[in-house]
Amino acid sequence: MVEKLKVKSASFSYDGKINIFEKVSFSIESGDVLCILGPNGAGKSTLIMCMGHILNLTEGRVWLYGRDMAGLNHRQIAQKIGYIPQRHNPVFPYSVLDVVLMGRAAHLGRLSSPGRKDRDIAQKAIERVGIPHLIKKPYTEISGGEMQLVLIAMVLAQEPSILLLDEPTSHLDFGNQVRILNVITGLAEEGLSIIMSSHFPDHAFVTANKAAIMKQGESMLMGEPDVVITEETMRTTYGVDVKILSLDSDSHRKVCIPLH
């Protein structure tokens, strides 16, 4: 069986001089949740954008279902990969339904606009993330947490099998962070593969079965969250002392607590 997404010795540079990340290799299978940690400026967003072909790798290759991504166009990639940027700046107050419908673009002809079937799919995606009551509201007049759910519904309407979420919980309050993480876990259980970045080691413990740590100028550390996220790696990555504890003796859930 071929991997959904396979990355081999990927490097990226904006200016051709300094590599943002270097020789990154990994692969993603069905139901995988990969949580990428690392300090600001480590290249998390850049790596995620390269996976979605928003940016092109300087070196290395990405295979999507065994096909070299360099040979695919945006439309073909969008049918398999959904991406939500770290920050979305809304301009026009489209209704929630209109926004979610835009997710259908990759499945529509060049000149067509969404029809009844697309509306059904959008409706289902909106219900899937639990915001059917907002369907007619302008998406500029809802809370940050709700807006993130709208964007998730939008990429779900795209019917991808891989989701790239760049800090899906940034700018959200504590409750909304947990709610978004729950949605992500649920989607992974349905077979979607998710690559997300986060600033919280705990998010990796809660949702991910794979964790990676990026740091500029160093190779990416990747593996099971319990193995990758240790007191040692947190100190070398972020320069802070943390204590990693098991939540209770029965489960394997771990938590990461800063010491100072």
Next chain:
Amino acid sequence: MAVSLVVLFFISLFLGRYPLSPNEVIKILASKFIPLQQPWDATAEAVIWKVRVPRLTAALLVGSGLSISGASFQGLFRNALVSPHILGVAAGAGFGASVAILLLEDPFLVQLAAFVFGLLAVVVTFYISRVYKESNTLVLVLSGIIVGALFTALISLIKYVADPFDTLPAIVFWLMGSLASVSNKELSVVILPMSLGIIVLLLIRWKINILSMGEKEAKAMGVNTNRLMAVIIVCSTMITASAVCISGIIGWVGLVIPHFSRMIVGPDHKALLPASLLLGALYLLAIDDCARMLISTEIPLRILTAIVGAPFFAFLLRKSKVGWSRS
């Protein structure tokens, strides 16, 4: 809206210097299609077919064209302050026309120069923006401002050296916009590029929604953003340059009609573009009627579009939801 447009078109046909009754107008129009005796004189027929029909058609085309390009540009640039002239079409066309008025005098060459320099300005804008590796709409707008400023300065230079009794007034009047001299011949030249641009924009109008979400977002949704941007810019430029060459520079319509339309039908470009098209046609037709009728001489359109439109827009801003995000 479409009905009121048709009604206004017919009313406009019998408004004007040369008095015609509704009855006569209908008969003259009908005689083209069914054989009727001629109880009217030839002057009336000439007024209808050679003066009013082309002029009103031009008003419809220019109004709808400027509005639909304005709406498309506002979506493309994700900015509600953008007008179809943002990439320098108007300034370029104005410069071309001014030079032609100064040197050549032939009205056809003036229009040709306006068209060519309008396109040229946008091409220059585009290439300046290419200096940066990344395609970025902000850089494009900035380049448009640069090119616009340059051509505006050149227009001033031409005005400065123009004969103050002869060519200077001609240049000034041209720049203020008028539909008074539109003939069937000119109309037949611009109607093709304008309708083509309008049709293509209408066909891709839903995709403008996606582009307006942001470039990254649009790419991730599977849209070839560079190609879509290019199509929108080419269509809008073709429309605007054609409009400018028959009507002179008419500001305000392409900026404000999309806003009116957004207040009525909402921000979805699928509804917004057809609404802008109709409202723009209606607006310029009404404004042109005012230009012909208010006082004994023609009032330049650029003056009226703003004098009538600005207070109305200010009133609407107070009244209703504006249709773009305030954050």
